Amino acid sequence: MRGIVPQKVKGFRDINSTQNALRELIIQKASEVYRRFGFSRFDTPVLEYAECLGKYLPDNDSVAQGVYSFKNPEQEPVFDTLGKEMRDDANNVIMENHYVAMRYDLTAPLARVYAESLWQQHLRGEIQGKTNLFRRFQYGPVYRFEAKLDPGRFREFWQMDFDTVGAEDVATDAENCMVLSEALENIGLKRGTYLIKINNRKIVNGLLAFIGIDKKEDETAVMRVIDKLDKIGIDNVAKELGAGRIDETSGAKIPGLGIKDDNIALIVNYIKDFEKHTSRKETLLKLKSKPAFENAVYKEGVEELEKIDGILKTLGYDEKVAILDPSMVRGLGYYTGPIYEVESLQTYKDEKGRERKVGSICGGGRYDGLVENLLGVKVPATGASIGVDRLAELLTLTNQVPEQIDGPVIVIVFDDALMPLYQKTAADLRKNGINTEIYYGAKRGLKHQMAYADKNNCPLAVIIGGDEAEKGVATVKNLKLGKLLADKISDKNEWKSKVQKEISLENLSEEIKNMLAQE
């Protein structure tokens, strides 16, 4: 017999009630804001055809890497590039087990939704001019198989996205930044504790084209290297753009892109130029002063940023909320225009007392090519995402988690014969809006019952033994107050007199309601 011990899959985790409460808070507060801006909720399955997801994973060119993917148990037709079922020599439809994959983000499935709807319109012979507008938000788990998992990271984590498909205007991109800001503040972050950094892929692509790098895959490779700036520093970025480097800790050889030295210098200088954050106005002036401004794509990128800056200014989102950061590029391959990332500025102390930051908590941008890659039709689209788990981590590490919600009132089980009385008592409390649990555990000792009540954050315990039942009363123990007074009152009888109270069963609901309200 060979097998495994009972355990979660490595890199996965269970979520307890406190963590769930935090997730619910984030989702509810962000939903409010997303709806405020006109987005409505739309969900897609966890499983998609691998081919429909595209190949957009950060740092991976292949959907087979970094993704949980497997052969669908069902055989289905194979289609040619024109969307026609393929047939074999005997004219039978060719059937295959297509690969399916667990979604690695919520953007690729959205592109599938939109492409599927366009494809259906095409089959119905409906002629398309410009594309229809579609706005939705979605939240849920996404899956990434990273072979080397950093501590505190997981292979299943939650994201919360909002997107606008079918809108060309970069005003939507400005709006995306406002939505992020309002959502984070609605969740509880104070203005000034986070910063939205905005850039435009067109500027970086224009710059690269200006120095002769203009193939898509080369551009993407450069972006991925620059994206590591915060992690590896500018010197290592320069090395990875050139001949490559040896990783200090692992000793592994990291191959370089082989860009010429003078071009590397140009890229490095560009990044260094914008290292220090200045006002949006100054950054725009500096961007315009560069020689690359004669490149049409670069120029368009700067003008779009100028428009976004204008809208943000009009609506009162100043540099405390959002800056322009031309050195921020984001790793994902699919961005085509404005991009944004939200960095938390708050610090916390790790277990060794070192000051730490959580880093990026949201990201997004424009991806006008995502549907095109599936269907050949160009569809403008833009959106952003809150890293729900990352944000939950930030709130926890910086002590911004709302107070723990009380558990239920617990009815202690002393005597099986009294079970009907316990149940009537509990039913009565529930009818009065009081969450109430009867202790059904097999371990019946009072110590066990109290330990259970403590673990589940029960505010009060209702104790009815034989004597009490006869007298028609219950002893109510205020567990919360008891904990509070435990250090302050050393005399056990005094402590008891403060936290325990005999109450007639008739008035029990009323009195307990008052006790809970008093806190």
Place this chain on the structure above:
Amino acid sequence: MRGIVPQKVKGFRDINSTQNALRELIIQKASEVYRRFGFSRFDTPVLEYAECLGKYLPDNDSVAQGVYSFKNPEQEPVFDTLGKEMRDDANNVIMENHYVAMRYDLTAPLARVYAESLWQQHLRGEIQGKTNLFRRFQYGPVYRFEAKLDPGRFREFWQMDFDTVGAEDVATDAENCMVLSEALENIGLKRGTYLIKINNRKIVNGLLAFIGIDKKEDETAVMRVIDKLDKIGIDNVAKELGAGRIDETSGAKIPGLGIKDDNIALIVNYIKDFEKHTSRKETLLKLKSKPAFENAVYKEGVEELEKIDGILKTLGYDEKVAILDPSMVRGLGYYTGPIYEVESLQTYKDEKGRERKVGSICGGGRYDGLVENLLGVKVPATGASIGVDRLAELLTLTNQVPEQIDGPVIVIVFDDALMPLYQKTAADLRKNGINTEIYYGAKRGLKHQMAYADKNNCPLAVIIGGDEAEKGVATVKNLKLGKLLADKISDKNEWKSKVQKEISLENLSEEIKNMLAQE
């Protein structure tokens, strides 16, 4: 080039905002009740080691069938039955790619959670007497690959479970029925429109033992056949218990269990005996009058039902809510004691005008052996589940869906030059608590914008053209009223005067708030 067209995986579906609203309603209302009884939310991952999920799928003996399962990309140690890492001849730990599977329900992962915690206690050398109490609720998607998919069924669907692990007392089973009843009524079902049917596996197992069928796999096989009663009728059940039968529609040969004729007669008579629902008291009397009552397991099962009946009676849950149905067995292999199923009694007309019922919307029961199968430790456990999607379907088919929530107010985009004004106007409305969307679509015709507003259920449209901007006003169109009056008022000018209104931009938020409140 071969591939697929943009589409969802077969058997999967997208969920639009209306369907999401219904799902949210069900989950919120049921959560309230689950919490009222002391359950708190706990989540597990979608992916589990296949071995940790066990083999409990209805109608399938193997976890490989009916489940989406694949090899984990990561290599991990192999353990022997004592939980020790296995080593090869050179003393290296044997590594393997274990199979992982997408969860097919929320009960098997709960057993993994509990077994994992017991296993960790065991590793820490903590001695266990009776097991700890653990109560949780959980909701989310589960995955089943059914090769033949019935119309309207899906391979990804939502369940909402609550469970109590570590409780022996069948009072918890009585409570489970109360939780189901209160949850369904909190969601909106009226008393009398659903019926909880309660039975006890011990009764059926006792009966089978009484006639000589006492091997676990034989018992399970009989349960699965009896579970089809509603679908195939008693005559076909008899055939499948015996020599098998030919399916009328497909012509497929369905093998039988080969039980002896007189034993089949006994089982069939037992089922027929309880076909007509009577009072719980009468059913209990009839159960006691059977010869099988001399079997200890059968007797224990009847006594447990008696206890459950007593508790339900004490708390006012009469036969309108719950009956005893000894012919209801449930297909799942893991039940060991009381079982329950909720049937919707409401009918609806299908597309051909035939009266239809949705059937079972909830189910549950006691499964004292689930953790034992993973770890060899017997742990009492019981719980139940609401079929969220099935219930949503019922509410939709019987017109019990709450009224559709209004979409956002829409700001029509006439002139790009006015975009800052549109955005200021929208920001102002949002600050006043009004959900507001600016139309960012690439298709700019007024007709397109209005069609979009209509599709998204927008109650009002704010129209500001050049003239209006100069005058400092907006034209507000009441789209909801407009639809209402469209049939009633044929004169276009009269209709316009009722549904369109010029409002100064200064008072816009206030007036729109009033208009929305008036509805």
